[in-house]
Amino acid sequence: MKNNDLQDYSHKRYNILTGEWVLVSPHRAKRPWQGQNEAVNNEKRPSYDETCYLCAGNTRINGEINPKYEDVFVFTNDFAALQSDSPTFNVNDGLLVAESETGICKVICFSPDHSKSLADMSPAEIQKVAYAWQREFKELADNPKINYVQIFENKGAVMGCSNPHPHGQIWSQSTLPNEVDKKNTQQLNYFNKNNSSLLGDYLSQELEKQERIIFENEGFVVLIPFWAVWPFEAMIVPKRQMSNILDMNDAETLQYGEAISVITKAYDKLFNTSFPYSAGIHQAPTDGNENQHWHWHMSFYPPLLRSATVKKFMVGYEMFGSPQRDITAETAVKMLRDLL
Numbered sequence: 303m304k305n306n307d308l309q310d311y312s313h314k315r316y317n318i319l320t321g322e323w324v325l326v327s328p329h330r331a332k333r334p335w336q337g338q339n340e341a342v343n344n345e346k347r348p349s350y351d352e353t354c355y356l357c358a359g360n361t362r363i364n365g366e367i368n369p370k371y372e373d374v375f376v377f378t379n380d381f382a383a384l385q386s387d388s389p390t391f392n393v394n395d396g397l398l399v400a401e402s403e404t405g406i407c408k409v410i411c412f413s414p415d416h417s418k419s420l421a422d423m424s425p426a427e428i429q430k431v432a433y434a435w436q437r438e439f440k441e442l443a444d445n446p447k448i449n450y451v452q453i454f455e456n457k458g459a460v461m462g463c464s465n466p467h468p469h470g471q472i473w474s475q476s477t478l479p480n481e482v483d484k485k486n487t488q489q490l491n492y493f494n495k496n497n498s499s500l501l502g503d504y505l506s507q508e509l510e511k512q513e514r515i516i517f518e519n520e521g522f523v524v525l526i527p528f529w530a531v532w533p534f535e536a537m538i539v540p541k542r543q544m545s546n547i548l549d550m551n552d553a554e555t556l557q558y559g560e561a562i563s564v565i566t567k568a569y570d571k572l573f574n575t576s577f578p579y580s581a582g583i584h585q586a587p588t589d590g591n592e593n594q595h596w597h598w599h600m601s602f603y604p605p606l607l608r609s610a611t612v613k614k615f616m617v618g619y620e621m622f623g624s625p626q627r628d629i630t631a632e633t634a635v636k637m638l639r640d641l642l
Contacts, residue, residue, distance in 0.1 A: 308326070308328075308630065308632070309328055309630055309632065309633070310328060310329065311328070311329070312325065312326065312327045312328075312329070313325075313326055314326070315528055315529045316529060317527075317529035318488060318492075318500060318504060318529070319484070319485045319488055319489070319500070319501070319529075320481070320484040320485060320488060321484060321487070321488050322484075322624065322625075323624055324529055324530070324531050324624065324625045324626065324627060325619075325623075325624055325625065325626040325627075326626070326627055326628075326630060327626060327627070327628050328628065328629070328630050328633075330628040346417065347416055347417040347466060348416060348417060349415045349416055349417045349418075350414075350415075350416055351416045351467075354416055354465065354467050355368075355465070356368070356409070356411050356416075356465055356467035356469055357414065357416055357467060358370045358371050358372075358375070358414040362377075362380055363380055363381075364380045366380075371411070371414055372414060373413065373414070373427070373430045374410065374411065374412060374413070374430050374431055374433075374434040375410070375411040375414070376408055376409070376410045376411070376434055376438060376472075377408065377409055378406070378407070378408055378409075379407040379408055379409050379471065382405075382406070382407035383405075383407055383473065384403065384404060384405030384406065384407050384473060384474075384475055385404060385405070386404055386405065386406050386447075387404075388402050388403070388404045389402060390402050403475060403476060403477060404447060404475065404476050405448065405473060405474050405475035405476060406442060406445070406448065406473075406474050407471065407472065407473045407474070408438060408471065408472040409469055409470075409471055409472075410431070410434055410435070410438070410469060410470050410471070410472060411467065411468065411469045412428075412431050412468040412469060412470065413427065413468050415468070416466070416467050416468075418468050419457060419468050419566065419570075419576060420455075420457075420468065420562055420563070420566045421563070421566035421567050421569065421570045421576070421577070423468075423563065424559075424563065425556055425559035425560040425562075425563045426556065426559065427559070428558075428559035428560075428562050428563055429555050429556045429558070429559040431559075432547070432550070432555045432558055432559055433555060435453055435472075435547055435583070436547055436548055436550070436555075438451075438453075438472050439451050439453070439472075439546065439547055439548060439585075439588075440548060442472070442474040442588070443546075443548075443588035445474075447476055448474045448475065448476065448588055449475070449476055449477060449478065449587050449588055449589045450474065450475055450477070450478050450479065450482060450587050450588060450589075451472065451473075451474040451585075451588055452472065452473045452474070452475075452479065452482070452582065452583075453470065453471075453472050453547075453582065453583040454470060454471055454472075454473075454580065454581060454582035454583070455469070455470035455471070455579075455580070455581045455582070456470075456471075456580050457576075457577075457578050457579050457580075457581070458576065458577075458578025458579070459578070460578045460605060460613060461578045461579065461580050461605065463578075470581075474588075478587055481584070482584060482587070485584055486587065486595075486596070488500065489501070489595045489596055489597065490595045492595070493594070493595035494595075499543040499595070499597045500595075500597065501539060501543075501597035501599060502542075502543045502597055505523060505539050505541065508523070508525055508528075509523065513632055513635070514526045514527070514528060514631050514632060514635045515635070515639075516536065516564070516565065516568070516635055516638050516639050516642070517561065517564045517565070517639075517642060518541075519557045519560055519561065520541075520553075520557055521540060521541055521542070521550075521553070521554045521557035521558065522538055522539065522540055522541060522554075522557050522558055522560075522561040523538070523539050523541060523561075524536060524537070524538050524561050524564060524565050525537055525539070525635070526631045526634050526635045526638070527631065528631055529631075530627070530631045530634070531603075531625040531627060532603045532604055532605065532614060532627070533604070533605075533606065533607050533608075533614050533627060533628075533629050533634060534569070534572065534602075534604050534606065534634050534637075534638065535601065535602065535603055535604070535631075535634075536565050536601070536602045536638075537599055537600065537601050537602070538558070538561045538562065538565065538599060538600040538601075538602075539597070539599045540554070540558075540597070540598065540599075543597045544597065544598055545585065545586040545592075545593050545594065545596040545597070545598060546585040546586050546588075546596070546598050547583065547585060547598060549598075562600075564642065565602060565638075568638045568641045568642060569602075569604060569638075571641045572606075572637065572638065572641060573606060573609055573610040574610065575610035577604055577606065578604060578605060578606065579602050579603060579604035579605070580602075580603045581600060581601065581602045581603070582600065582601055583598065583599070583600045584598060584599055584600075584601065585598035586598065607628075607629075608629075614627075
């Protein structure tokens with residue numbers, strides 16, 4: 303494509319997965335920054351913290367004692383946002399509409415080492431995390447009350463993470479959340495029209511152009527999507543179409559671990575800091591349908607803009623209009639790719 307106008311002038315880019323637009327303003331990347339600067343804490347954490355409720359052998363808030371786990375540990379969230387025993391009810395009072403929602407929330411500790419993050423773990427260690435994600439997904443998907451499983455991680459205090467111990471969460475529920483519902487609709491419409499995977503066809507185009515690819519191995523591609531909203535947003539996409547993470551074989555789980563390792567290590571090198579982000583896996587609903595239109599993927603949404611202390615804020619126009627970014631996807635991918 304190599305359109306220089308995309309690097310110099312304001313324009314909109316279309317997100318094929320949600321059907322929404324993002325405003326891109328590359329000329330604003332040069333503006334001086336006199337706004338808020340975030341505090342940076344690069345203090346080395348101990349491998350064990352006796353005050354951490356996620357460390358092996360420690361007692362959690364509810365009084366339960368964690369086992370002396372050696373790799374990955376999963377437990378039901380002590381402060382779950384969704385309740386499995388909520389009664390079924392509906393509210394239809396004119397324009398006041400509500401309905402009950404049930405679900406199961408879990409916490410997954412990636413490692414017993416309190417000092418680590420995914421960026422500090424080897425692909426083989428991350429593969430064990432992927433195995434745990436698969437086990438939990440299978441167990442929750444087999445529950446007839448669960449129709450969607452959301453796996454995610456919030457890393458860093460700036461992303462609202464309340465505990466620095468390497469961990470993520472799994473929320474499962476009876477209905478599709480908003481973002482997944484959009485992607486389900488977009489992928490289904492494309493599949494019905496073209497009899498092929500929307501994300502698979504997009505990936506083929508990106509691999510041909512090589513303009514936004516950060517890394518690839520035999521099974522996965524790490525790229526910055528054309529429609530990225532966050533400054534250094536990235537996506538991991540399996541090369542072959544898979545509806546969910548259970549479709550990965552052993553070799554692919556290790557390749558997936560390598561892809562996660564590469565992008566998280568690059569993030570940490572970018573501004574020489576433990577890079578904050580929210581990451582999540584979007585995959586097919588667990589509603590019993592074939593969902594052959596789905597192509598699962600993992601997205602990383604990091605907030606840092608131009609240094610370890612300058613954060614991108616989604617305010618003003620972003621709240622009332624649409625998402626907006628300054629640095630283009632092509633500029634961001636070059637910065638990350640140069641660190642590999």
